[in-house]
Amino acid sequence: MRRDAALWAAILAGPLVWFISMQANFALAPWACALQWTPALFGVSFVSLAITAGSGLLAWSEWQKLGRELPGESGGAVARGRAMALGGMILSAASFLVILAQTIPHVILGACE
């Protein structure tokens, strides 16, 4: 049960955090311009990067516990756990990458451009 919760969290955290951070930054952009305060945007990005990294690590540690093997195509609780752990790692990595890409505009652009 605890493992299931951890694995589901690892799978869903990345995409959800990515979506929320993107919407938050998109909504904050006009305010950041009006207040001339870009750290807010960076803050959202860093927090979400940290969470996705965390969920990736969580998936990785579960995968460790399950014997560090790639999920084959067999059924059963262990194989299912491995598949979910792999999914968690990859989805977290993908979300991390997208959030990272979305941080680039903060670095290059001012809030009002």
Next chain:
Amino acid sequence: MTPVTEPPLGEIDDEGERRALERSWRRRPGIAGWFTVTTHQALGKRYIVTAFVFLLIGGVEALFMRLQLARPDNPLIGPDKYNQLFTTHGTTMMFLFAVPMMEGMGVYLVPLMLGTRNVAFPRLNAFGYWMFLFGGIFLYAGFLTNTGPDAGWFAYTPLSGPQFSPGKRVDIWAQMITFTEISALCVATELIATILKMRAPGMSLTRIPMFCWSMLVQSFMVVFAMPAVMVASNIFLLLDRTVGTHFSNAAEGGDPLLYQHVFWFFGHPEVYIIFIPALGMVSSIVETHTRRAIFGYPAMVLSLVSTGFIGFGLWVHHMFATGLPQIGEAYFTAASMMIAVASGVQIFCWIATMWSGRVHMRTPMYFVLGFVFIFVLGGLTGVMLAAIPLDLQVHDTFFVVAHFHYVLIGGALFPLFGAFYHWFPKFTGRMMNDALGKINFWILFVGFNLTFFPMHILGLKGMTRRIYTYPAEMGWGPANALATVGACIILIGGIVFIANALASRVHGEIAGPDPWDGGTLEWAADSPPRNYNFVNLPVATSRYPMWTPPEERVVVTGVRHDRREALVTTLMDAEPPIWPFITALLLGLGLVGATFRFSWYYPAFGATGIGLIGWFWPRRPEGVRS
């Protein structure tokens, strides 16, 4: 469902079970049978054939547009008809062809691939089909009475609003969306339930075919994307038009840009809703015709899932020219570029599969290769469009027209043609002619590129979209003439396909259950499948049950034959019911009426309620209180 380690050998009364199943799964004779069908093969085929008819209609509309644009200042079709033509063309292709076609393929193939007897909600399936059909008829009733929508397939407010589009044209468009949305949502719901709960024993989620994964991801995207278009078309647009709300009225605090946000929050995932099932089809074709298990199954599944998520974070790239803050737009540039990684991974995996497989170059593989060529090109122009500065130049020009036809025809129609050639033996029991198929492919491939490649250059040279004519001195004439020639070649390709399909249906080589020696369970059923798919439900002992040696295959026994039953659920219809049709008819009439007068919604919902009560009323006392 625990995997079976050593299932015992058992005796099966094959003939007896077959007779019992034939009896309980038979369809009602005569006209009643036509309106009460709830088997997934019949409904899937109806979806496919109806959507194909709409493809032909939409194609003919496109041909008329191409003829109009073939030369400058062409007097063939006036602006009014032209605007109706391109709006109806776009609407037809998106809502009446592409999505229903993909869902039809899903409805037909998913239960077979999962090794079950029907989808989870057969009546909902029938209801969805009728809604789709009525929606299509409604749109074309408008079009044929010169009330075709004319504000573009995305009907931006305020152009589509009450002030600038009086009359019923846009109302018909907006309400037609309701019909097709309901239909898409019905199919998505039943496919999710089917894939999650009705898989054959032993078929863990890590074993379902790639096509089922793609339909699962697509269905979830439908569930979360379609409500947005309901809000856009049915609430914002239709309420503004019929009862005078102010969602898009800037004078009363509304905002026309919000309509664009909400519409594209649906509209961009819509592209993936069309495209993702096509990816599943490509995987099925590639693994069958390269004779090897697909390379990188987990990577492909995860890239599908990633695409499903990231697809919801791209919508603003349709709005780069609207003057939003640049930093906000740039987030969408980033997401739009990153989604290319997911598509890239899939392409690489297919190439790796072909690389290490034993490729049999039959027609489906030709279409897959055509898909790779066209879709990669379209994907790369997509990366260009993701860059804000480039998009500012080519947005709303023929460059974009070229791009999305490369992505949608290359990414969805070519796999679909490949899929027709691949599964035609399953649908009809006969093979399609392979030689004619290859000719068909080359005609379509050449015609397609001839039509759409010049449009890239036209767009860069300044030709904007949705113009019914252009002056001769712009110099766009030759390229447009070429595109029109290409469109005629596509028409010939379409005719060749239809001829091949019709002739093969009657005279084609008898296929047998498994003509390609495929690995997945749809090839275990008869061709065409019986109403109950399998005499004995199969057990999935690996990802490719049909590639495991026959002596290791396992079947299920103990499922009842005397009524329509499948594993995990009892299918509720003892007799094929008429209620889905009646409910769809009542709701349909109500929705049509509501485009003229809002108060029609009340009887519409009342009547639907009555229909639903009839639908769900328990048939007979099934038991007493214990």
Next chain:
Amino acid sequence: MIRRRTLDVSGLPDIDVSSQEPIWWGQICLCCIEGAMFCILIACYFYFRLSLDMWPPPGTQLPHVAIPTVTLILAIVSCLGSYRASEGAKKNERGAMLRGLLLNLALGCAFLILRGYAWYTLNFNWASDVHGSTVWTILGLHTMDATADLLFTAVLIVALIFGRTGRSMRLAVHVDSVVWYFLVLIWIPLYIVIYWAPRFVGAPA
């Protein structure tokens, strides 16, 4: 007769009144669809709010909070009825199902009537301005859903009274409760948006 390796499933029950049933998943999908729609409407509410200086626009009274709060409490209490009915369905107790559904129906109807009254006292309508359009749409959509579910509950009660207590009937009672939980749950954020949001984020900027 042919000999195959077999897996015998005749021992499995026909219907399991639980979340294992496809129909339960179907209802969850339905809730996701409706939920997505309400989320989009909430987002639209704040989009409009943030693009305007005055919210609600001049001439619009703030909606009263008292009666809607009572209706919210009624709605939450009515879930008790749903819960008892679905537990009854799982255990196959006709009386518990009937009593639970009746409680659900009664409180649900009271909820709708009180809401209707609160709605009637609003001094703006859908055509007043964009605030009115959004609030009326949210209210209308939620009322439509709630009415439909209560009608379904009523039909279930009638069917139960007529002695239909088969397994699919019990499943229907179970699934009906899931939809009602969803409708009550989604009403909490909607209630906050409609009645409290204009007080917190509504002051003239």
Next chain:
Amino acid sequence: MTRARTLFIWAAAVALNGCGGHQQSALDSVGPQAGKIESLWWFFLWLLTAIFLIVIFATLWALTRRHRGIEQEPLERIHLPSGETEHRLTRVVAGASILTVIILFALLIASVTTGKALSELGPKKQGITVEVTGNQWWWYVRYLNGDASRIVVTANEMHIPVGRPVMLRLNSNDVIHSFWTPNLHGKRDLIPGRVNTEWIEADHPGRWRGQCAEFCGMQHAHMAMWVIAEPEDQFERWMEAQRAPSKQPSSASELRGRDVFLNNACVFCHHIAGTPAAGQVAPDLTHVGSRLTLAAGTLPNTKGNLGGWIADPQNVKPGNHMAQIDLPPGDLEPLLDYLESLK
């Protein structure tokens, strides 16, 4: 295959050569904005073309039977190649994916950097401000000035000084339009209820065509505009000329033409400075004779075209909002004389 490819190359060649002039082209930039976008375009084009060719080559290579090593290896039980082959392929696919990520990051940085450069182009130099308002289906153009008497109003045509940035304030009176002169800059939407801004600048004198790029109804196709870049002194002369009220009629025919204009429904919509005609819903005609085109770029501005346009506007531009006025036979000629004299 070869035949198809020949056909394809032929098609591409025809398309490249036959795709139009350079007066409305994103690939013939004449200003710093369009120039920067064009550089970005070539960068994207070459890089992505290379990727395209590599992918297609890899696909075709996979089909040839040259990679014998893999080909001769038997497929194992459930149709899998040997573990070693799978391993090698995994490495190749992973490498290709990582390379894709790196390339996309590079493209992203290039794109955002260009975006930043674009937004920094305008404000540095002393510029002029022009308000462009979209209407179904024509452009209202107003040169803003602190002194209200020095404001210049024209339609469907914009003169700009060479080498000076011009700020466009874009707005719409009815539906959403989009302003696009590809030689100068990308497009920007004109949205009712909002003001969008965009900077354009021309490096050398010339005329460029622009067109409405957002579908705006029946006559979306005929909503063009010309941007004419002139040297500074010539531009100032043009501005002065535009500020002057309309030219007084200098012949009997023109005088009669003015009466025809003023005594017909024309005055409800059109404005001619220096006469009582003060309509505001259609293009200002004070200097209509000096413009290049009629009906928003639909026709060259000749007397014959003007006559055809006034006599039967629905024939020239079906669906447009110009009222048809049935003039007595003798009235059209003087009216045309008068309007053509309004230089």
